Amino acid sequence: MSVVIHGATKIDADGIVDDFWVAFGSHSILATGIGTGWHGWATADGVSVVNAAGRIVTPGFIDIHGHGGGGHAFDDGADEIHAALAVHRAHGTTRSVISLVANPIETLSASLAAIAELTASDELILGSHLEGPYLAPAQRGAHSQKHLGTPNRDELAQLLSAARGTLRQLTIAPELPGALDAIEQLTDAGVTVAIGHTEADFALTKEAFDRGATLLTHAFNAMPGIKHREPGPVTAALGDPRVALELILDGFHVHPEVARIAFFAAPQRIVLITDAMAAAGANDGEYTLGDLDVTVAAGRAVLSGTDTIAGSTVTQDAALRSALFDSGIDPVLAVRAVTASPARALSFDERFGYLAPGFASDVVLLDANWFVTDVWAAGVPVAQTNAVP
Template identity: 60%
Template sequence: MATSRATGTAGATTTFTDARLVDATGERRGWLRLRGDRIEAVGQGAAPAPTPRAGDGGGSDAAGADVVVDCGGAYLTPGFIDIHSHGGGGVSAEDGADALAAALAVHRAHGTTRMVLSAVSAPIPELARTLAGLADLTERDQLVLGSHAEGPFLAHGRKGAHDPAALRAPTPADVDALVEAARGTMRQVTLAPELPGGLDAVRRFVAAGVRVAVGHTEVDYAGARAAFDAGATLLTHAFNAMSPLLHRAPGPVAAALEDPRVTLELVLDGVHVHPAAALVLLRAAPGRVALITDAMAATGMGDGSYRLGALDVEVRDGVALVAGTETIAGSTLTLDVALRGAVADGLSLVEAVTALTSAPADALGEGSWLGRLAPGHAGDLVLLDDALTVTQVWAAGRRLD
């Protein structure tokens, strides 16, 4: 699985037998059949013979025979979905569509079959160019779901690993410029709603079909509730770069937890959030916490010097920090590591898989065809051994080699 090259034929069937099927609906022993790029059928017990469809001869592999994968009791889950990732394999979203093949290969090898690629804060013309490049990639790679602009409409006091010179309050012209550059492929934007024009920007992005995330913000509890009422439906990497959850000042985390419309992103790498706090979040909002990587260029690489937007980053012992500081600069996480961490911290496998699959799919409004093992859903699958190590990955019905 070193590359993302896919193999398979459009009308072929692939039947997975003797699998422990795990998704948001639970765990059961059974079988699953793919036809083309979708799940055709799922069941318990022994798999029936495939039913031919007119014109496809029942589906076949390159040798003319239906493909059967004996899972031998291994876990079979939906493909993982990462809605917040800056890169990997030595490259970032700002490096351009062609360079991002290296980042996609790293994450796909670890079970992430669909991704939203995130850009950091930059001057509006520069960020617009990055979003246009990500639109090009989205249009030619069906596994890329679109882009995420993390900034530049962020609070200076909560900037994290964002260039302070690029931060600004939003204007209608800024919003329109980014939306137009993305050509309908921007899936989410992170902003601080307390900035001048912040709530108007929330409404303007939502009207353009962009999910809005509250993040990198000084907003209080009441202000966060106002942002969610204005249409924001996400909280960017909960607990990080925002007002803390305090008993007399509960802040945006509490506002997000109590609002069933909101999905909370969580970086479960043992660095961004203490495991005990992460478990509180996961228990308080079942099905509404989406595990993300917030991965930067060093993911899949080694320690050393990297760039995140305009900033120098040093990675030491796998932890990414803005050079010369103790400020976290994204992560080197992959979602399979997050899965194992969630289970080790006390979640059931079903709960952990939900946070990697249906929760992010639902957050993007794509739950009708992504993130579940159900007929009509995308043929995105991950085979895991008993140690929850990824052994094989399928995306859009094709095995990734």
């Protein structure tokens, strides 16, 4: 079965093309072009043809940092992961990394092993992200203090072996004892190391990047900000072309003007993540994140009884609209931040993130106001069940 979409305005990191068409099968994009060249691809048996005049077509979105959605938490096992991902998929996120909050090492090992199985059976799952336990206690955010720890070789080897090659990302505070050595051990094992939940200054963050870290976990959140005499981790990341910066654009985590400055300073290296907890695409109310209680009101999630933000309730299409309309980001750069840049951050950029032959059949159609109308993930149409924008 294959699909031909024609007449759309294509936007990806390569630029904007009007009257664009794309033909794709279940595995990969077969051909693209402009005008009427799609006719030859529309004659085969079983091909479905979509006239997308007036709409925007982009590659599928890639979320490299999320914790759940639709009332379901990624920490709670395979069924909950699938249910949460279905909600994000309807909002355009076709490939996802499963993030885990700090927990006892045995619990994390079991979760990593379960996600390794899911990664083998569901090609839309890219692997796992350990956000804890190697975080600075003073910047722990919504991670339980009692589960935080410091890294050592044997423990990391245990986690790596549980993940069987599917641990894609690990967040670490570089000031912890053993952290810089851990960065080398992890990057040697093919893991993308992110700096985050940290009190590190500019110099230490630079050193962490020199030791192999290539990502900043939710820039500005759970780390020192930018001061004119204390430039901090964000400035270190913005100034280093090897490093990508995660950003949560949900209206609460980062001011739109600060987001605009980040895009201006590193236009090719901003990655819009959701960091979504279970309430994304679901109702306000009481939730849990790991073993912490979270209260969600008007879409803002906080640790119950505190003012500490506990993840977001955003979906990537909403983050994209925030970049476009609240921060005024150029559409090519905004789309890049949910497609090519996250793919590149985790070294998936030869397979995901562009609408070009050979790339995965992950395609999103949006209306002129940037609301998702159709999604194909690995060539399969995704049910549009989302009533929540």
